[in-house]
Amino acid sequence: MSVKPAVPSVGTLMVDTSRRDRVGEFRGVSGPYWSLRPVTGGTEWEAEPEDVRPADPAERLRAKTARANARSHGALL
Structure with a gap:
């Protein structure tokens, strides 16, 4: 029996x-995903909660x- 990870903010x-190890911003829960x-903007994707972990300090940086680089180039975020 696996323990479900806590839902992040x-x-x-x-x-x-x-x-x-793709980094993304948590947007919410969609069914079991x-x-x-x-x-840097773009299409959201769904992930299994068991495959997701908090970004470490280097990944966040x-x-x-x-x-910031995408914004400086005029990307819509």
Whole structure:
């Protein structure tokens, strides 16, 4: 019997280990899945909660830097 992970707050940076450690912003729960959104904008994706973990400090810094760079280039976020 597996223990379900606690649902994070909206906006928390999370890592989807099933997608080569892709970092996304937690957006909410959709049925049995968690919805994540790329930090540089784009289409949300759904992940199994068991495959998602909080981003560590280095991953958060890389994500925030990527977001700032995208904004500086005029990307819509």
